[in-house]
Amino acid sequence: MNTWARPPRQEQRRADHDVTEVAPGVLRLQLPVDMPGLGHVNCYAIEDSQGFALIDPGLPGTTSWRNLLDRLGRAGIPLARVHTAIITHSHPDHFGGAIRLAAETGARVVTHESFRLFWETDELHEHEDSAALDLNEVEAAEEFLDHFRGLTPWGTVRSEAAPQLTRLMLEERRPNQRFPTLRPDLALADDQPVALADRDWFALHTPGHTHDHLCLYDPTHGVMLSGDHVLPTITPHIGGWQPDTDALADFITSLQRVAAVGDVTVALPAHGDPFTDLAGRADAIVDHHRQRLDHIRSSVRRLGTADVVAHMRLLFRERSWGVMAESETFAHLVHLAALGEIDRVESDGPATFAPRHH
Numbered sequence: 147m148n149t150w151a152r153p154p155r156q157e158q159r160r161a162d163h164d165v166t167e168v169a170p171g172v173l174r175l176q177l178p179v180d181m182p183g184l185g186h187v188n189c190y191a192i193e194d195s196q197g198f199a200l201i202d203p204g205l206p207g208t209t210s211w212r213n214l215l216d217r218l219g220r221a222g223i224p225l226a227r228v229h230t231a232i233i234t235h236s237h238p239d240h241f242g243g244a245i246r247l248a249a250e251t252g253a254r255v256v257t258h259e260s261f262r263l264f265w266e267t268d269e270l271h272e273h274e275d276s277a278a279l280d281l282n283e284v285e286a287a288e289e290f291l292d293h294f295r296g297l298t299p300w301g302t303v304r305s306e307a308a309p310q311l312t313r314l315m316l317e318e319r320r321p322n323q324r325f326p327t328l329r330p331d332l333a334l335a336d337d338q339p340v341a342l343a344d345r346d347w348f349a350l351h352t353p354g355h356t357h358d359h360l361c362l363y364d365p366t367h368g369v370m371l372s373g374d375h376v377l378p379t380i381t382p383h384i385g386g387w388q389p390d391t392d393a394l395a396d397f398i399t400s401l402q403r404v405a406a407v408g409d410v411t412v413a414l415p416a417h418g419d420p421f422t423d424l425a426g427r428a429d430a431i432v433d434h435h436r437q438r439l440d441h442i443r444s445s446v447r448r449l450g451t452a453d454v455v456a457h458m459r460l461l462f463r464e465r466s467w468g469v470m471a472e473s474e475t476f477a478h479l480v481h482l483a484a485l486g487e488i489d490r491v492e493s494d495g496p497a498t499f500a501p502r503h504h
């Protein structure tokens with residue numbers, strides 16, 4: 147760490163208690179989170195004649211739930227008036243609070259149609275049996291963690307299994323449940339309208355940060371709920387986790403898509419402050435990735451045949467090394483391979499890439 151640490155990014159700031167109106171009929175409630183690079187998540191409350199919809203009601207677990215109740219109290223919103231939870235994507239700081247919200251209020255859960263919790267695999271459901279429901283807390287936590295151990299998609303051993311997050315998830319288990327689940331009551335297709343605050347918002351499927359990311363656009367007031375797709379001062383992480391996808395290509399296409407939406411007066415991100423120049427910010431993030439691609443092109447020339455970790459070490463400063471940086475690097479390498487600029491070498495070991503020989 148250098149001693150002149152740069153000022154904290156907006157997304158890193160601790161959650162403010164104050165509730166503010168950030169667009170017509172839209173309140174910003176900040177909930178504390180403690181994740182790499184993030185100090186709060188914005189939960190937006192949108193009022194209509196039926197009550198309130200909450201966008202991204204925060205982390206799983208009792209602490210975050212109490213913070214949500216505190217902010218709702220400050221906003222003068224009785225819990226019973228919350229009728230909908232909208233989730234921008236399948237990361238725990240966004241969907242976690244919706245599990246208890248749906249259970250306690252019967253709120254309907256709205257997501258993009260591709261939404262899926264990362265532990266919800268068919269394989270897991272096939273193995274669901276009554277004996278597994280008798281697991282005690284420690285056994286359940288171990289089994290949950292096991293699900294995240296093993297190999298990353300780029301073939302390295304995954305060591306960071308986020309035990310703290312696992313504990314929070316397990317706090318959301320209902321009796322007779324092995325792991326918590328969250329299934330949408332309304333799964334939105336791209337471009338589908340949804341009525342909130344007595345006006346129509348349009349679902350924009352914006353894959354890249356995750357495969358299931360959703361932005362919502364209100365053309366009446368030019369409001370874009372941008373989730374983690376476009377953040378004001380940090381570049382969103384690209385999830386390189388889906389097999390056989392070029393997540394960076396998806397991300398760039400999704401950024402160009404929101405940049406092309408005319409008449410956006412304010413973007414409301416899931417972390418950090420509202421901002422006005424959505425197109426400019428989306429373009430800047432695309433540029434950032436084009437520069438990273440150039441960086442990797444030169445690493446490929448330097449390293450020759452090399453795996454993801456070797457590339458990551460050239461792309462990132464040492465303090466950032468780890469599974470997130472590997473994932474980010476992998477997404478860029480997969481993109482260059484999809485463009486036909488480099489080759490992915492067939493091997494049983496870690497994913498390896500090589501310069502293309504013409």
Ligand SMILES: [Zn+2]
Nearest residue numbers: 237239374416
């Ligand atoms: Zn987030």
